[in-house]
Structures are given as structure tokens and as C-alpha cells.
Amino acid sequence: MKKILLLGSGELGKEFVIAAKRLGQYVIAVDRYEGAPAMQVADEFEVIDMLDGDALDKIVAKHQPNLIVPEIEAIRTERFYDYEAQGIQVVPSAKAANFTMNRKAIRDLAAQDLKVLTAKYRYATSEAELKAAVAEVGLPCVCKPLMSSSGKGQSVIKSESDITASWNFAVAGSRGDIVEVIVEEFIDFKYEITLLTVTQQQGETLFCAPIGHVQERGDYQQSWQPCPMKPELLEKAKVMAAKVTEALGGAGIFGVEFFIGDNDVWFSELSPRPHDTGMVTLAQTQNLNQFDLHARAILGLPIAHIEQLRSGASSVLLARDEGDVPEFLGINEALKNERTSVYVFGKPTKRPYRRMGVVLVYDEIDTDIQRVVAKAKSIAETIKVL
Numbered sequence: 001m002k003k004i005l006l007l008g009s010g011e012l013g014k015e016f017v018i019a020a021k022r023l024g025q026y027v028i029a030v031d032r033y034e035g036a037p038a039m040q041v042a043d044e045f046e047v048i049d050m051l052d053g054d055a056l057d058k059i060v061a062k063h064q065p066n067l068i069v070p071e072i073e074a075i076r077t078e079r080f081y082d083y084e085a086q087g088i089q090v091v092p093s094a095k096a097a098n099f100t101m102n103r104k105a106i107r108d109l110a111a112q113d114l115k116v117l118t119a120k121y122r123y124a125t126s127e128a129e130l131k132a133a134v135a136e137v138g139l140p141c142v143c144k145p146l147m148s149s150s151g152k153g154q155s156v157i158k159s160e161s162d163i164t165a166s167w168n169f170a171v172a173g174s175r176g177d178i179v180e181v182i183v184e185e186f187i188d189f190k191y192e193i194t195l196l197t198v199t200q201q202q203g204e205t206l207f208c209a210p211i212g213h214v215q216e217r218g219d220y221q222q223s224w225q226p227c228p229m230k231p232e233l234l235e236k237a238k239v240m241a242a243k244v245t246e247a248l249g250g251a252g253i254f255g256v257e258f259f260i261g262d263n264d265v266w267f268s269e270l271s272p273r274p275h276d277t278g279m280v281t282l283a284q285t286q287n288l289n290q291f292d293l294h295a296r297a298i299l300g301l302p303i304a305h306i307e308q309l310r311s312g313a314s315s316v317l318l319a320r321d322e323g324d325v326p327e328f329l330g331i332n333e334a335l336k337n338e339r340t341s342v343y344v345f346g347k348p349t350k351r352p353y354r355r356m357g358v359v360l361v362y363d364e365i366d367t368d369i370q371r372v373v374a375k376a377k378s379i380a381e382t383i384k385v386l
Contacts, residue, residue, distance in 0.1 A: 141183050
């Protein structure tokens with residue numbers, strides 16, 4: 001048994017804890033508020049501001065974990081190098097966690113060091129710099145905080161009149177204490193995918209079937225697997241994902257995002273952990289879901305293969321207002337649908353557009369995937385968060 005310090009205790013962390021507990025591990029869940037989803041299934045929990053480096057040091061010294069597993073971006077990740085030097089395994093590695101928690105580091109690594117195809121981009125630390133960056137990149141363009149999660153603070157700038165609003169939205173949506181944005185050219189892509197990429201301590205890098213997804217307000221709403229795409233484009237994505245994850249090092253699952261065009265693949269972003277769009281793997285689409293894969297990889301356990309068993313889709317359940325002790329209306333009727341599951345995350349409070357749960361639907365592997373997506377979306381719309 002190993003002791004795991006989980007930094008961030010949302011719904012992704014909750015499913016990871018369940019996977020780790022099935023393998024006999026001991027988990028301490030950490031977040032900035034009590035009652036977070038992963039805390040409800042962990043062995044112990046701590047409440048701290050993970051951007052406070054001293055508080056983070058104290059928690060690490062107190063628990064002396066074997067592994068540190070980050071689940072969110074808002075962490076003082078530069079401290080990870082010290083923990084790694086102390087002999088603690090940082091997942092996937094201190095470099096990977098530190099680079100990917102900040103869009104600047106990972107984008108420069110991909111575009112400049114590894115020469116991976118990305119959108120044209122610039123950085124800005126003020127509204128004036130943003131205006132200059134937009135002039136260089138061109139309109140329309142996309143503005144994102146350097147540090148955020150699930151698309152928070154992301155917007156499209158269509159004209160100069162949008163710049164002020166986009167700057168304010170990005171700063172408001174930023175996680176952590178970095179006030180800086182990345183401005184990207186608007187690529188004429190056909191769709192986006194997440195390619196879950198598993199690096200192992202011993203063994204080859206493995207890939208899950210591509211996951212397609214729809215975003216609104218910069219946050220995923222539906223995801224599906226497999227996402228139909230040309231084999232040659234999928235192979236390009238795999239080569240790029242392998243190149244970036246190898247440069248970052250370590251073992252674990254990475255959510256690597258790509259824009260897909262008619263004949264091109266652009267690297268977009270990378271998360272060094274299970275991905276929100278990968279919730280679809282809980283719909284029994286694979287022999288091992290993304291959380292089981294992550295747990296095995298970081299513990300050095302073998303993963304013989306990843307097999308796509310079924311088609312599947314996820315559709316999120318969103319809160320519409322603020323409140324405490326949320327209740328769900330319609331789950332009973334929703335579960336009367338065949339091949340359907342409803343996962344409630346257990347978040348103690350709600351706010352507009354906060355993800356509170358997810359509907360999961362699966363079908364035969366050769367089923368029209370958009371039919372599966374439509375079914376999941378339709379069922380999710382019948383469930384209300386009160």
C-alpha cells in the first residue's frame with residue numbers, strides 16, 4: 001500500500017480515489033473547501049489554499065506521502081521539484097505538472113522546442129498588450145487565461161470592441177495568481193478531440209480511442225467515444241501526443257487536446273491527469289476507464305492493452321443558480337432508459353453553470369455515435385438541479 005496525496009478533490013479526483021482504493025491504496029484528499037467530492041471517499045482530507053507554498057509544504061511534511069497527484073491547476077507547482085528531490089513521486093512528474101499547469105510553458109515547449117503544429121499565438125499581461133497581440137495574431141482570435149481549468153475565462157474576440165470584455169473575462173476566469181493571457185489565431189477546424197495518452201513506468205505509451213466533445217462558455221457539455229476521424233489524422237495526433245508526453249516525462253494519463261481539420265492536426269492543450277471529457281469512459285466504453293488507467297500507470301502496474309468495447313456519450317448536469325445542499329429532480333425517470341447511468345458528483349454548493357453530475361449512455365460499438373450523444377443530451381435535459 002502507498003500513501004497518495006491528492007491535490008484537488010473535484011469529481012475527477014473522486015473517481016481517481018475510487019480507482020486507487022480498489023487497488024488498496026491510502027489517499028489524503030486536499031482542497032480549498034471541506035466536503036469536496038473526493039474527500040467523501042478518501043481516507044483523510046485536508047483543507048488548505050494550495051497556492052500557499054508554505055501551507056503545501058506543511059501538508060507534505062505532515063503526511064509524508066509516497067505519491068503526490070495533482071488534480072487541478074491552482075497549485076504552487078514549482079514546489080514539486082523539491083518534493084521530487086526528497087524522493088516523493090510527483091505525478092506524472094514535477095516537470096509535467098509544472099509545465100502543464102501553465103499554458104505558456106506547455107505551448108512554448110510544443111511549438112518552439114518540439115516543433116509541433118499549433119495555432120499562431122502571443123501573450124499579454126495587460127489590456128494594452130492584449131490589443132497589440134490581437135493586432136499581430138489577427139481577427140477573429142481566441143483569448144484564454146494562462147492558468148484555468150475546463151475552459152474558464154475563454155472567449156472569442158471578433159472585433160476590437162470585444163477586447164476589454166475578453167480581458168476582464170479572462171482575468172476573472174483565471175485560476176491562481178497569474179494575470180496573463182494567451183491569444184491564439186482562430187483556426188478553421190472541423191472538430192476537437194481529446195486523445196487520452198497513457199505513459200507507463202515500464203511499457204509502451206498507449207492511446208485510448210479519440211474522444212469528441214462540444215463546449216459552451218469554454219466548458220465541455222457533451223463528449224463521445226469513439227470520435228470518427230480519418231486514420232491518418234489520428235496517427236498524426238498520436239505521434240504529436242507521444243512526442244509531448246515523452247518530453248514531459250513520468251507515468252500517468254494525459255488528456256491531450258487537438259483541433260482537427262480536413263488534412264491537418266493542431267496541438268491545442270494538455271492536462272497531466274484524467275480529463276473532464278474522459279468522463280465518457282465511465283460509460284463502459286473501454287476495458288479500463290481513464291481513472292483505472294491513471295491509477296495503474298502511476299503505481300507502476302502493467303496495462304496489457306486498451307480495448308474499445310462500446311460507443312458512449314456523456315452529457316453534463318448543470319446548476320442554474322446559487323445555493324446549498326443541491327437536490328436532483330428527474331433521476332428516477334432518467335434511469336428508466338436502457339444503457340444509462342447518472343453520476344452525481346456530491347458538490348455541497350451550486351452556482352450558475354457549475355457541473356453537478358453527468359449522464360452516461362452506451363451502445364453497440366457500430367452505433368451511429370451522434371444518436372448516442374443525442375440520447376445522453378436528451379436525458380440530461382430532463383434532470384433538474386434544485
